Amino acid sequence: MKLVLGGWFRLPRLGSDVFSALMKQGVRYDRELGFKLGHESDVESAVKTISGALGEDMELSLMCLVCSNEACPSCPYAVTCDRRKVSPICLCGEHARGPGAFHTYVSTFASMLAE
Amino acid sequence: MSMWSEKYRPKNIASMVGNEESRLKFVIWFRKWKPGSKAALLVGPPGTGKTTLVHLAAKEFAMNLVELNASDTRKKDQLVKRIGEVASSENLYGERSLIFLDEVDGLSGRKDFGAIDFIKDTVKSAQNPVVMAANDPESEQVRKLSDVSLVIRFRPPAPREVELYLRSVAEEEGSTYTDEEYEAVVKGANGDLRYALNSFQSAGSTGYKDVEMTTVQAINTFFDAKDSETSLRALRAYPKQPRDKLRDLQASIIRSGLGGDERARALDVLSRADIIMGKIMNGKDWRLLRYFDSMLAHELKEALGDHAVQYSQDSAPWNLQLRIWNDSRKIKEITASYSGRLHQGRDSTAVQDIPYLFVLSSSKKFRGELLRSLNLDETFEKFLDKEAARVKVKE
Numbered sequence A: 001m002k003l004v005l006g007g008w009f010r011l012p013r014l015g016s017d018v019f020s021a022l023m024k025q026g027v028r029y030d031r032e033l034g035f036k037l038g039h040e041s042d043v044e045s046a047v048k049t050i051s052g053a054l055g056e057d058m059e060l061s062l063m064c065l066v067c068s069n070e071a072c073p074s075c076p077y078a079v080t081c082d083r084r085k086v087s088p089i090c091l092c093g094e095h096a097r098g099p100g101a102f103h104t105y106v107s108t109f110a111s112m113l114a115e
Numbered sequence B: 001m002s003m004w005s006e007k008y009r010p011k012n013i014a015s016m017v018g019n020e021e022s023r024l025k026f027v028i029w030f031r032k033w034k035p036g037s038k039a040a041l042l043v044g045p046p047g048t049g050k051t052t053l054v055h056l057a058a059k060e061f062a063m064n065l066v067e068l069n070a071s072d073t074r075k076k077d078q079l080v081k082r083i084g085e086v087a088s089s090e091n092l093y094g095e096r097s098l099i100f101l102d103e104v105d106g107l108s109g110r111k112d113f114g115a116i117d118f119i120k121d122t123v124k125s126a127q128n129p130v131v132m133a134a135n136d137p138e139s140e141q142v143r144k145l146s147d148v149s150l151v152i153r154f155r156p157p158a159p160r161e162v163e164l165y166l167r168s169v170a171e172e173e174g175s176t177y178t179d180e181e182y183e184a185v186v187k188g189a190n191g192d193l194r195y196a197l198n199s200f201q202s203a204g205s206t207g208y209k210d211v212e213m214t215t216v217q218a219i220n221t222f223f224d225a226k227d228s229e230t231s232l233r234a235l236r237a238y239p240k241q242p243r244d245k246l247r248d249l250q251a252s253i254i255r256s257g258l259g260g261d262e263r264a265r266a267l268d269v270l271s272r273a274d275i276i277m278g279k280i281m282n283g284k285d286w287r288l289l290r291y292f293d294s295m296l297a298h299e300l301k302e303a304l305g306d307h308a309v310q311y312s313q314d315s316a317p318w319n320l321q322l323r324i325w326n327d328s329r330k331i332k333e334i335t336a337s338y339s340g341r342l343h344q345g346r347d348s349t350a351v352q353d354i355p356y357l358f359v360l361s362s363s364k365k366f367r368g369e370l371l372r373s374l375n376l377d378e379t380f381e382k383f384l385d386k387e388a389a390r391v392k393v394k395e
Ligand SMILES: Nc1ncnc2c1ncn2[C@@H]1O[C@H](COP(=O)(O)OP(=O)(O)OP(=O)(O)O)[C@@H](O)[C@H]1O
Pocket: B004, B005, B006, B008, B009, B010, B015, B016, B017, B018, B044, B045, B046, B047, B048, B049, B050, B051, B052, B053, B134, B135, B165, B193, B194, B195, B197
């Protein structure tokens, strides 16, 4: 299963033990939207819990701050970056490099701050 | 020449990188704070921007910043008292103060647990917002303080964001680097922006041909160098393996009769360098060696200041010190009990005494005393036997 950090995702019914483990690991839950892993979550443990319960490996991807697309495809650091441990937001190939990239990043975040 | 981690600090909260949700959460906490609210506790690894964020927040919100670094033991008692006063006084000079207790996991020992309770009380009755920072989420201090705090986790920024920041710095400097150079620095930094900026800075300051030197020449040139270019050149010209280089530097420093503070700081740099070296070796990423020398030159010279050191080749017992770095669990445990006994920080003077303990342990009587007084079991006896046997005291 592939999971984008910072994005909502659904899980099949996994039982109350798994659910309460996920809550303890700082996973957010919303009836409508499902589950979400973010900066409050212990991503490493939560991923273990989920993959244990589903019996399959999890593939993690970070989300681009600017466009909300998946950031990891095409990333030169994809092999070495431990996505269970880094801060969960990143930048996609289009928004990571190039003239104006830093400015775009900063102004995107500044507008979130201003809200 | 100022270090880039100083020169290129972010100018405002928005132009930091990484930990977007955490920065946002902190700002919201800050905006909403009123007497009776919780403190904020920023927890995360070095060089991720905790201290920076608090400084920038004070600036952007035009607040007076009252700061205490908890690991600065000398002034601690006075400062803790002052924090108490400021925290409880309403709107000093008509403005609110932001109270910042940095590195709270630096509070250690039994005495400081009193300080933790004091901080907790202060937070509860504070008329001004209190923010704290710490590295270790598992530490006792963080656990205790999270009762009265909104805990905000910091993590290493993702590599692409570190690179983005370096690129913005390069643009300001008017320098160009290859993608490979960025990638090497970013990978080596592991999300530590302080480290990333400083190794990036050193990486650019080259452009000479390496010359061959003997070990003695290289080490002495390094210590004598008045500018960072020369010291870096000397390290690069060192003829043996990098690990030997660390050992020679260390032996020379220990033998130099440097004061305790400088010595501790310099040895700290070396032990950090040793860890990084281990990473380079494991990852087989030899390109990083280039940045390694720059970093080492920079930090070590800074730690030593103007103090003179000369090459000194060493025999036992000093080279035992090396193995203390090499993560011997036994040594760590002994160090822990020993520092506990002396009420010293584990990373300070106690560590430097350990080789002496081994030397003295060659006397059976001393060894017995030591094991008993440190509450160590018999498995340590064998270990100490071995250590003691290695040591030949130089007359
Ligand atoms: N998020 C960031 N964005 C840009 N630069 C940063 C960031 N974090 C740190 N830096 C750079 O690293 C330097 C050190 O950062 P800072 O002192 O804030 O780290 P810290 O998290 O408090 O680390 P420590 O745990 O060692 O105290 C800053 O002066 C700045 O140059």
